[in-house]
Amino acid sequence: MARAGSVLFLLASSLAVSAGSWYQPRDHPVHDLFKRQNISVSLSGAAAIGTAPWIAQYPADLTKATVPAAWKAAYDSAVSKGLIPNIPPATLGTDGVAKYATGFDPLSAAVCDSSQDCRINGTIPQVWDALPGHAGISFDDGPLELATASPLYTFLKQNNQGSTHFMIGSNMIANSDSLKMLVQDEKQELACHTWTHPVMTTQTDTQILLELGWTLQLIHDITNGRIPKIWRPPTGASDMRVCAIAYYVFGLTTVIWNYDSNDWQIGATDATAVYTDESVTASLTGWLNGPKTPGLLMLEHELNNHTVGCFINTYPLHKSNGWISTTVSDAIAAPSWYQNSLNNTAPLVALDVAAPAPSAVPSPPAPVATTSTTPPASAASASASATKGSSKNASNGVSDVGPLAMISSTALLGALLCSVAFW
Numbered sequence: 209m210a211r212a213g214s215v216l217f218l219l220a221s222s223l224a225v226s227a228g229s230w231y232q233p234r235d236h237p238v239h240d241l242f243k244r245q246n247i248s249v250s251l252s253g254a255a256a257i258g259t260a261p262w263i264a265q266y267p268a269d270l271t272k273a274t275v276p277a278a279w280k281a282a283y284d285s286a287v288s289k290g291l292i293p294n295i296p297p298a299t300l301g302t303d304g305v306a307k308y309a310t311g312f313d314p315l316s317a318a319v320c321d322s323s324q325d326c327r328i329n330g331t332i333p334q335v336w337d338a339l340p341g342h343a344g345i346s347f348d349d350g351p352l353e354l355a356t357a358s359p360l361y362t363f364l365k366q367n368n369q370g371s372t373h374f375m376i377g378s379n380m381i382a383n384s385d386s387l388k389m390l391v392q393d394e395k396q397e398l399a400c401h402t403w404t405h406p407v408m409t410t411q412t413d414t415q416i417l418l419e420l421g422w423t424l425q426l427i428h429d430i431t432n433g434r435i436p437k438i439w440r441p442p443t444g445a446s447d448m449r450v451c452a453i454a455y456y457v458f459g460l461t462t463v464i465w466n467y468d469s470n471d472w473q474i475g476a477t478d479a480t481a482v483y484t485d486e487s488v489t490a491s492l493t494g495w496l497n498g499p500k501t502p503g504l505l506m507l508e509h510e511l512n513n514h515t516v517g518c519f520i521n522t523y524p525l526h527k528s529n530g531w532i533s534t535t536v537s538d539a540i541a542a543p544s545w546y547q548n549s550l551n552n553t554a555p556l557v558a559l560d561v562a563a564p565a566p567s568a569v570p571s572p573p574a575p576v577a578t579t580s581t582t583p584p585a586s587a588a589s590a591s592a593s594a595t596k597g598s599s600k601n602a603s604n605g606v607s608d609v610g611p612l613a614m615i616s617s618t619a620l621l622g623a624l625l626c627s628v629a630f631w
C-alpha cells in the first residue's frame with residue numbers, strides 16, 4: 209500500500225511540473241518495443257498471414273514464453289520510477305469476484321478494480337463512456353472461424369461502417385482466414401484484448417507483459433507497423449497495477465464499457481436472468497432508443513451468429529436515432545486509432561508517443577459495489593470473473609475533458625494532436 213501511495217504522489221508531482229506539455233518524451237521505450245519481425249507479413253506469399261513462418265513468430269504456449277528484452281527494459285524503467293503499483297495479483301472467488309490480499313481494498317483508489325465498478329480517478333487513462341451522441345461500435349473476442357466472422361465483416365463492409373475489434377491473439381493465430389478478411393477492410397480498428405483472455409487482475413506482472421505485448425506485436429505486424437492505442441481487459445477486469453503496466457510500458461489506454469449486452473450468455477442462464485436473442489436484442493434496442501448522454505460503449509461480441517445477429521438486427525437504430533456511430537477511438541475523441549498512425553490508411557509517423565494527460569481523465573464517480581457478478585464466457589478462455597452491470601453508469605463522458613497539448617515529431621500528427629481533446 210505504501211508503494212502505491214508513493215506512486216500517486218509521484219504522479220501528482222509530475223503533473224505539477226508538466227502542465228501544458230503532455231506528451232511522452234522521444235525516448236519513451238514504446239518506440240523500441242515492437243521491431244519488425246524477421247519476415248515481412250503480407251496477404252499472400254510464403255510469409256502470409258496464416259502460413260507456418262508467420263505463425264512461428266508468435267508463442268505457441270504463452271506459459272512458456274519469455275518477455276523480450278525491450279519490453280522487460282521498459283517495464284523495469286517504469287518500476288524504477290515508481291509507476292507500477294505493487295499490488296499482489298488477485299485470486300478469483302467461487303462467486304467470480306476477484307479477491308485481493310489483506311490491506312488491498314478493491315474499491316480503494318490505490319487498487320480500483322474495474323470489475324467491481326471502480327473507476328480510476330484521473331491518474332491513468334481509463335475510459336467507460338463515449339462522447340454524448342456517439343456510439344462506439346465494438347466487438348470483443350475475435351476473430352472466430354470464417355463461418356462466424358464473414359457475415360459480420362461483410363455486413364460492416366456493405367454498410368461502410370467502421371468499428372473496433374478487441375482481438376484475442378490466440379484467436380488471430382487460429383482463425384487467420386478471418387483475420388485476413390478483417391484487415392482488408394480499412395474501416396476496422398484493430399485493438400488489443402490480450403493473447404489468452406485471462407482475468408488480468410489475477411496475472412503476474414510478467415504475464416501481463418506477455419498478454420499485452422504479444423497481442424500488440426501481432427497487430428503491429430499485420431498493419432505495417434501500427435501500434436494500437438486502446439485495449440479492453442477481458443471481463444472488464446483491470447486495476448491500478450494492470451492499467452499502469454498497460455499505459456506506462458505499452459502506451460495503452462484501458463477501455464471498459466457502460467452497457468453490457470450479455471450477448472455472450474445467449475443460451476445460458478445465470479442467477480438473475482435467461483439470455484436469449486430476444487432479450488439481448490431488447491437490451492440493445494433500449495439503449496439505442498435511450499438518452500444520448502453519455503454516449504454508448506456497449507459490450508458486444510463477435511463470438512457466434514447469435515451475438516452478430518443481435519448487432520445486425522439493431523443496427524438500423526444507430527441510423528434512425530441519429531447516433532454518430534464509429535470506432536471506439538473516434539467515439540471517445542481519441543485523436544488517432546494507433547499510437548503511430550491516424551488510422552489504417554494514414555502514414556506511419558515517428559511521433560512522440562501520444563500519452564494522455566492524467567489531468568484530462570474525467571473525474572469518476574465514487575466507487576460503488578457491483579451488483580452483477582455473473583461469469584463471462586469467451587472463445588479463448590475458461591476464466592471467469594465479475595462483469596459490469598448492464599445499467600448505465602453515471603456519466604464521466606469524455607466531453608468533460610479539457611484540451612491536451614500534444615507534442616509530436618511531425619507536423620501532421622502534431623497539428624492533429626494539439627487541436628483536439630483527448631482522454
Ligand SMILES: [Zn+2]
Pocket residue numbers: 348349401405442443586
Ligand atoms: Zn472477451
